[in-house]
Amino acid sequence: MNYIDDLALKIEHELPVQLRPDDHSTELYRLYGLLVLLKGEHCTLQDVHDAWSAWMTPQQPHHKALIPFPNLTAEQQEQDRPYLEAIQRVAKQGFRDPSGS
Helix, strand or coil, X not given: CCHHHHHHHHHHHHCCHHHCCCCCHHHHHHHHHXXXXXXXXXXXXXXXXXXXXXXXCCCCCCCCCCCXXXXXXXXXXXXXXXXXXXXXXXXXXXXXCCCCC
């Protein structure tokens, strides 16, 4: 397992099962893993939405939530909070290369 997939798996395991996407979720979790590396504990709801938007675009390019974060309702923005908190929890654990390198 490489370091991106390790982070992705950790983020997935931080989420309640009912919040985990069913299809093509590996790519989403990899994007969230990238947020751990780039933003760490400073990741924001907007960062999570932007990563989700990059993931959703090829699947459903006309999804109603594929709009800039500030244009979402407060309720829509808050839907990203569990993912943000999972990313931040993994970031707090610190990055360790699973290969031991």
